[in-house]
Structure formats: structure tokens, C-alpha cells
Amino acid sequence: MAKLAFDTRNSLVSKAQMDAGWKKLQKQVQAVRNHRNLKDEHASLLMPDDTTTAEAVRRVAKDIGPVQLLIVVGIGGSNLGTWAVQEAILGKLYNTTDPTPKILYCDTVDADSVSSIQENMEAHLKQGNNVLLSVVSKSGSTTETIANFEVLLQTLQKYRKDYKKWVVVTTDHGSNLWNLAMDEDFHKLAIPALVGGRYSVFSACGIFPLAMLGLDIAQLRNGAADMRKQCSSTSLKENIAAQSAIIQYTHYRKGMNVSNLFLFSNDLEMVGKWYRQLMGESIGKDHTRSGKKSLTGITPTVSVGSTDLHSMVQLYLGGPHDKFTTFVTVPTKNKLKLPNCKACDGLVKNIQSKSMGSIMDAILKGVKTSFAKQQRPFCEVKLPAKDEYNLGALLQFKMIEMMYLGALLNVNPFNQENVEAYKKETRKILSR
Secondary structure: OOOOEEOOOOOOOHHHHOOOHHHHHHHHHHHHHHOOOOOOOOOHHHHHHEEEEEEEHHHHHHHHHOOOOEEEEOOHHHHHHHHHHHHHHHHHHHHHOOOOOOEEEOOOHHHHHHHHHHHHHHHHOOOOEEEEEEEEEHHHHHHHHHHHHHHHHHHHHHHOOOOOHHHEEEEHHHHHHHHHHHHHHHEEEEEEEOOOHHHOOOOOOHHHHEEEEEOOOOHHHHHHHHHHHHOOOOOOOHHHHHHHHHHHHHHOEEEEEEEEEHHHHEEEEEEHHHHHHHHHHHHHHEEEOOOOOEEOOOOOEEEEEHHHHOOOOOHHHEEEEOOEEEEEEEOOOOEEEOOHHHHHOOOOOOOOOEEEHHHHHHHHHHHHHHHHHHOOOOOEEEEEOOHHHHHHHHHHHHHHHHHHHHHHHHHOOOOOOHHHHHHHHHHHHHHO
16 A cells, blocks of 8 residues: 655755754654553554444444434534545535435534524434434533534434434543433443544544444554554654654744645645644643743644635745745546647647646646745645545644644643633623
8 A cells, every 4th residue: 555655855954954853852752652551641642543442433333323414513623633534535525425424514603504504404304314413522511512512402302202312422531511421321432531632533533423424444543553653763764743843843943933734635625624723722832841931833724726826825935934835745536637629729728638637736846846946845745545544644644743843842732721711701701
């Protein structure tokens, strides 16, 4: 099987800078390499091997049986990983192909959005279809998630006397939501206590909905496990997560505080949004590990090729030198070709009878050449295919990269204290 490749030739980081970063990372590399249990902050690294969770997911999925509509009720780390993998493998237009099951994500308390999901759900229930609510909240007390869950649960109860069978709760063992699931006899799946939401895609949080969609969870986990081994290597040449972290850190030290993930595949856009949360929450910190006040952070942005060449590339090539770019490329599965339209030849030369893939490749090469000529640093992740194994590898690569980047920046990549600030203020306001 072809493996994910990482090309650093245009990173504009010297060997001396790479070696200096690698020296700073030795303690963290050993921490990743020596992960052993679920009782420390590296607990997520055990998820690809967690047979207990995998078996619990299989058991619940088997008990539930086929459904026609799956609604994932969660926000941030509770749904972005699932969404990223689903769209990458099944495509953005998956729901339009009349699949079983269709999938919807309820992740905002925008009343118009929730109402649309509720109406879709009600239409299925009126037809006698099975609708499954997969509610995910690590804390069990996420305001948006619980509000949406209450609305959709009420709709389910209206049409199904056996509604309890059609609810799966994924949360921390012992949370208020877990206790509700115990009282109501909902299906329950636990997230290990020290596996944070943005690192939880290989826990029940991510793999249960994907299993319900029929994806190969074993291959997803295999890809992650193999990448974990590669990214815990004591050889910098092998350890691509360390390479990426050192390169981004080096440019950050030069004033480049924007990291642009430029995905040359429309179906990978949610991977970009998943990574945006991963970076934003992991290294956007106002204190160092030792507690010293220090405003630290790299702003993650997401671009999709070739769409955003016509919205953002003017800024990327003409604007300030404050951005580092990682291109993500993958071969297309479809061999769609242009017809030989002689009447159209005067519109754009040299595209008749060419494949769409070759046109995209030419555009990408033109973009990379332009970046290189203007000394705009970039790296390239080359994904062999949009399948479970390679998506597992890609997500694991990026999660370990963030652990290394946190170490280089001397911040805690596992906490999110400032996210809690808005939650506390929201609760105060709602209590008035």
C-alpha cells in the first residue's frame, strides 16, 4: 500500500534550523514514543489500539441495526473528525446519492438550521424510517449540544414509543449526560477521561458514526497506528510530524503567524476545518507551560484548490510574508475527460480532450512554482488515496504534529482554558 509522503523541499528552513528544533523536541518525542496508558495527556495515542472501544462500537451498531437517517448531535471535537473522514471518503454530495443511511450534523443552535434538521427528521419518521440520534459531548454539559439534543429527542419521542433504542450517548463516564443515559436506558459509549475532544477522532466519538455509515474502521485505525509509529521515530528523516512542527515553529519565530492548509480536493475541506480546531485550541494560549504570561498562537486558515485560487491567492502571493502553507494533494478517483470541443478551443487553449485531473495537476504545479519563485514557504502532504487507511494516517500525523508544536512553543497543547470562559459567561446569562 502506498504511504502518505511529506515534501519539505520548499520549506525555506535550513538543516541547521531543523537540527536545532529536533534537539529541542527530544523529550517530547520520547513522551510520544513511550505512551503506555490512558492516565496521561498522551492518552489519545492509544486509541488506534483500543480494542475495548472498538468492540463496544461494533456491539452497539449491531444492536441498533440499519437506520435510514443518522443525526450526529455534537460540536467541535465531537463531530469534526467524523465529518472530515465521512466527506473525504464518501464525498460532499453523499446524501444526494440516496444512501442508507443519510447523515446530518447538528452542531449549532441557529434555530433555522436546527429546524431544517428537525423537519428532515420528521419526514423520515412519518415514513416509518429508523432515525438514530448520536449525541456526543465529552463534558456532557455542552450548551449547544444539549439544547439541540432536547429538541430532536422530543421529535423522536413524538413518533417512536421505542425511542430509547434510537439514541446513542457518547460522553465521559460519569458525566451528567452519562447519568441521563443510564436513567433512560440509552445506548452508551465512553470517551476516556484524558482524551480531549480535538484528539478524539479514533475514540468512540468518531468511529461509531463512521461504523454506522459502513466505513472500514479497522483500516482507519491501522493507518493511524502505522503513522503513530512513524511519527514517534527517533530519526528526524522518518518523523514527518516533527519535521512539520519544526518548520512551522521556525517560521513562527520569523513572524509568520498564519498557517494555511491548502487542500487540493474539494472533499477534504472538512479535514481543513478539523485541523483548524486542532491548531487553534492546541497552541492558542495566553500562558506557557510554566505559567508565565505569554500570548502565543498561529492562526489556522483553510483553503480549497482550485476554488480559492480565485478568492485568496492574490493575498497569499501579493500580501505580507506572514503565512506558511501546507498543500495537501491526492489523486482523483474519477478519470473524467473534456470532450474535443473545437468550437470551444478559442476560449481556453490546450485543454481539449485532457482529463480534469491533468488540468488540476497543471494548476497545482503553477501555484507551487509561483510560491517558490516569490519565496513563499510551503510543504506538501501527498495523500495516495482518499480511503480509510490514508485518512487515519493523515489525522494521526497532524495530531502528533500538534503535540510537537506545543512542546516547541512551550504551551500545553491539551488544555483549552479560554474556551471555558465563554461557557461560564453563557451560563451566567442564561441563569438571569
